[in-house]
Amino acid sequence: MKRVLVVLLALSLCILPGCTAKEAYSENTFYAMNTFMTVRLSTVSENGDSISEARIAEIHRTCEGIIREVEAQVSVTDADSDTVRFNDSDGGIEDCGEHFLSLLERSVFLSRLTDRAFAPTLRPLSALWDFGGEGYVPTDDEIDALLCHTDPLAVYVNGNAALKTDPELQLDFGAVAKGYAAQLLILYLESTECRGGLVSLGGNVGLFGDKADSTAYKVGLTDPRNKDAVLGYLSLTDGFVSVSGDYERYFEADGIRYHHILDPKRGSPAKSGLISTAVIAKDGALADALSTALFVMGAEDAIAFYESGEADFEAILITEDKEVILTEGIAELFALSAETYTVISSEEGMND
Ligand code: ADP
Ligand code: MG
Numbered sequence: 001m002k003r004v005l006v007v008l009l010a011l012s013l014c015i016l017p018g019c020t021a022k023e024a025y026s027e028n029t030f031y032a033m034n035t036f037m038t039v040r041l042s043t044v045s046e047n048g049d050s051i052s053e054a055r056i057a058e059i060h061r062t063c064e065g066i067i068r069e070v071e072a073q074v075s076v077t078d079a080d081s082d083t084v085r086f087n088d089s090d091g092g093i094e095d096c097g098e099h100f101l102s103l104l105e106r107s108v109f110l111s112r113l114t115d116r117a118f119a120p121t122l123r124p125l126s127a128l129w130d131f132g133g134e135g136y137v138p139t140d141d142e143i144d145a146l147l148c149h150t151d152p153l154a155v156y157v158n159g160n161a162a163l164k165t166d167p168e169l170q171l172d173f174g175a176v177a178k179g180y181a182a183q184l185l186i187l188y189l190e191s192t193e194c195r196g197g198l199v200s201l202g203g204n205v206g207l208f209g210d211k212a213d214s215t216a217y218k219v220g221l222t223d224p225r226n227k228d229a230v231l232g233y234l235s236l237t238d239g240f241v242s243v244s245g246d247y248e249r250y251f252e253a254d255g256i257r258y259h260h261i262l263d264p265k266r267g268s269p270a271k272s273g274l275i276s277t278a279v280i281a282k283d284g285a286l287a288d289a290l291s292t293a294l295f296v297m298g299a300e301d302a303i304a305f306y307e308s309g310e311a312d313f314e315a316i317l318i319t320e321d322k323e324v325i326l327t328e329g330i331a332e333l334f335a336l337s338a339e340t341y342t343v344i345s346s347e348e349g350m351n352d
Contacts, residue, residue, distance in 0.1 A: 025042060025197070033070075035201065037202065039189075041059060041060070041197040042196045051193060059189070076123060076171075086164070091167065094161045101157055103177060104120070104157055106180070107120035110286070114305070117301075121151070121169055121170065122172060131251070150264060175292040176285050176289040178201040179201075179286070179289065180284055182201050204287070205242075207239060207240075208238055216237045217236055217237065223341075229338060232324070234278075234330070240282070240288075242278065242287040272299075273298050273320055274295050275320050290311065302315065318341070324344070325345070
């Protein structure tokens with residue numbers, strides 16, 4: 001069997017400053033949590049004074065420090081992380097870090113909220129499919145043997161302990177941790193004197209601040225079938241945008257694309273008719289988790305979930321038929337640039 005592994009490291013999102021912005025920015029890029037991360041700060045304070053280079057460097061260092069702290073607790077590969085200690089344990093672990101506990105509690109909640117389209121317990125299955133390596137298509141028996149150990153309700157928090165009732169259960173916060181970290185950075189940056197800025201953490205963008213001329217940022221969404229092209233731009237002044245797609249990490253075997261977003265009920269790559277999703281929200285972890293969950297749900301269930309009002313977000317759903325479905329609250333803020341796609345409203349998406 002011929003298998004071709006394609007790992008795309010390109011950012012799923014690109015950001016352009018508003019065209020009339022004249023502000024000076026300072027940018028820092030580093031590698032963490034398996035991706036490139038960029039922090040861009042306005043070097044002007046809220047009252048219009050310029051901020052010293054030393055102070056800007058200190059803010060950048062603090063941002064990187066926050067990311068390293070989150071990574072040290074939740075990394076799924078670092079042997080000392082809470083996640084790995086938990087995964088290697090039979091019944092759970094004591095003395096967990098605050099980020100690990102927050103992510104765990106939020107992830108269990110989000111799993112329930114999305115009727116398990118999002119599940120932080122798929123680590124053994126991702127490893128079986130070997131998305132991080134050459135790629136492997138498992139048998140149904142191999143999948144079933146692991147699927148029965150992925151119940152998110154078999155894990156719970158008790159004080160500073162994270163406990164599990166199934167020794168085989170393993171955690172993976174890959175679909176929520178970067179959005180959570182983006183929000184931590186934005187909360188910190190808002191407490192500094194910087195007038196505005198943004199963070200871009202591998203497919204998760206956080207924006208803050210009032211730009212001097214109140215021009216919105218333009219967040220470009222990657223065309224899922226042409227990673228060098230932009231599908232369209234979102235005009236936003238603040239909040240979070242997260243993107244998931246079948247083009248980010250996948251391998252091909254016998255002409256079939258096997259991508260890294262798993263349907264937690266089947267244990268295999270989600271085949272929902274969607275090829276990419278973007279979620280816009282005021283909460284970074286929610287945006288990240290929902291971009292993955294909506295991808296698994298597919299257009300119809302995702303729109304029904306949006307309309308239920310159970311979570312506060314807007315979404316862009318891109319179907320394999322190259323339709324771009326926009327939810328009501330975002331329709332005015334999105335401008336399509338790729339001609340091969342057609343924009344439709346979420347009502348039309350429901351009737352499709
Ligand atoms: P990325 O992290 O590549 O930007 P996502 O936010 O969509 O993209 O997260 C995908 C990652 O989350 C996978 O690599 C895997 O580790 C994990 N994962 C896969 N399927 C699910 C799912 N249904 N729910 C929660 N996590 C998932
Ligand atoms: Mg996600």
